[in-house]
Amino acid sequence: MKSKNFLLFGNEAIARGAYEAGIRLATSYPGTPASEIMNYLVKKKSDDFYAEWSSNEKIALEICFGASTMNQRSMCSMKGNGFNLCVDSLMSVTKKGIKGGLVVAVIDDPDARYSDVVQDTRQFMETIGFPILEPNNVQECLDLTKKAFDMSEEKGVPVFIRTTNKIGHLYSPIEINERKSSRKPEFDKTPYKFNPYSKEKEEIIPYFCSGCPHEAFYKNLRLPQDFTVNGDIGCYEMAGFGNNTKDDKPIREIINTLFVMGSGINVSQGQLICGQKSIALCGDSTFWHCGINGLINAAYNKHDIILIIMDNSCVAMTGQHPVPKISIEDTCKNLGCHVEIVNPYMKNRVQSAIAEAIKNKNRINVIISRAPCMLKKKRELNKI
Numbered sequence: 255m256k257s258k259n260f261l262l263f264g265n266e267a268i269a270r271g272a273y274e275a276g277i278r279l280a281t282s283y284p285g286t287p288a289s290e291i292m293n294y295l296v297k298k299k300s301d302d303f304y305a306e307w308s309s310n311e312k313i314a315l316e317i318c319f320g321a322s323t324m325n326q327r328s329m330c331s332m333k334g335n336g337f338n339l340c341v342d343s344l345m346s347v348t349k350k351g352i353k354g355g356l357v358v359a360v361i362d363d364p365d366a367r368y369s370d371v372v373q374d375t376r377q378f379m380e381t382i383g384f385p386i387l388e389p390n391n392v393q394e395c396l397d398l399t400k401k402a403f404d405m406s407e408e409k410g411v412p413v414f415i416r417t418t419n420k421i422g423h424l425y426s427p428i429e430i431n432e433r434k435s436s437r438k439p440e441f442d443k444t445p446y447k448f449n450p451y452s453k454e455k456e457e458i459i460p461y462f463c464s465g466c467p468h469e470a471f472y473k474n475l476r477l478p479q480d481f482t483v484n485g486d487i488g489c490y491e492m493a494g495f496g497n498n499t500k501d502d503k504p505i506r507e508i509i510n511t512l513f514v515m516g517s518g519i520n521v522s523q524g525q526l527i528c529g530q531k532s533i534a535l536c537g538d539s540t541f542w543h544c545g546i547n548g549l550i551n552a553a554y555n556k557h558d559i560i561l562i563i564m565d566n567s568c569v570a571m572t573g574q575h576p577v578p579k580i581s582i583e584d585t586c587k588n589l590g591c592h593v594e595i596v597n598p599y600m601k602n603r604v605q606s607a608i609a610e611a612i613k614n615k616n617r618i619n620v621i622i623s624r625a626p627c628m629l630k631k632k633r634e635l636n637k638i
């Protein structure tokens with residue numbers, strides 16, 4: 255199908271360009287003057303295309319990271335203010351490499367007509383360092399968005415489409431074309447491809463303290479080969495660092511992707527949408543920091559993920575700092591999740607909880623692996 259003189263707004267033309275480029279996934283959080291992009295895309299949902307309003311822009315972006323690890327094209331759209339929430343994630347993805355093309359479309363509001371601040375998002379974008387394409391008319395909104403996906407895959411980084419409400423809300427006849435067919439989802443298991451923290455070439459690689467509950471959990475973890483593991487930031491991330499000794503290699507290569515605080519839950523959602531089985535890991539402090547937002551999104555958008563919360567009752571990595579004394583299990587249950595609490599040192603308990611979670615696919619399964627940080631415990635005992 256090719257059609258000339260097709261009337262679209264600039265924002266709709268960005269959406270159309272992404273759709274024609276064969277995206278598998280689109281995410282957004284509502285924000286004027288960008289919302290028309292997702293308004294267009296949610297109407298196009300089909301067997302090979304999924305679109306959602308996520309619960310914030312960072313989650314929306316990290317779900318696209320998950321799709322990208324599966325070699326699928328995706329687009330995340332937002333207004334300038336929303337972009338600010340994504341800077342941490344974007345700074346981290348610079349080191350990772352993008353597989354399936356990822357486009358971040360941002361509509362600025364230079365007169366603060368719909369916003370509380372005047373912001374030129376190009377300044378943040380330039381600091382992050384990814385290519386920026388700026389359409390100047392409605393046809394360019396479509397054409398440059400399509401081009402941005404090829405560019406993203408060529409360069410292995412996300413590409414920004416940036417325009418303003420002046421173009422985004424302009425209405426004009428343009429030429430549209432057919433949608434490119436989607437490709438087969440496939441996770442790239444190249445070691446450390448999505449983990450910039452790999453320290454496999456260093457001589458001294460950090461490892462768990464003797465008796466660490468996280469190490470015990472990993473030793474007892476058995477997962478089918480076709481699962482991916484999406485990690486997060488905390489002591490437990492050492493299961494993704496790689497190694498040069500034979501004995502601890504299986505543990506050091508458990509984690510496949512590692513981005514920023516709270517991202518593992520969202521990467522798992524993106525992979526699940528693309529048909530990939532996975533587990534997400536996060537710590538108790540990461541859960542309260544921003545991981546909980548990802549779980550809210552999973553509950554809201556019905557992504558039945560498996561989440562392991564590695565609860566050692568402190569922020570161990572920084573020196574055993576405190577965490578909120580709020581019940582993680584009650585919070586997860588209130589979100590409608592199925593919750594199991596396991597002692598990480600008990601092999602049978604860990605393995606049966608994982609097996610049950612894998613079997614019960616039609617619910618969000620949260621497994622809390624709970625035991626105190628061994629280093630903290632020893633320090634407390636020494637004080638007595």
Ligand code: SF4
Nearest residue numbers: 463466489627628629
């Ligand atoms: S500080 Fe605590 S949680 Fe971290 S590796 Fe050591 S024992 Fe494990």
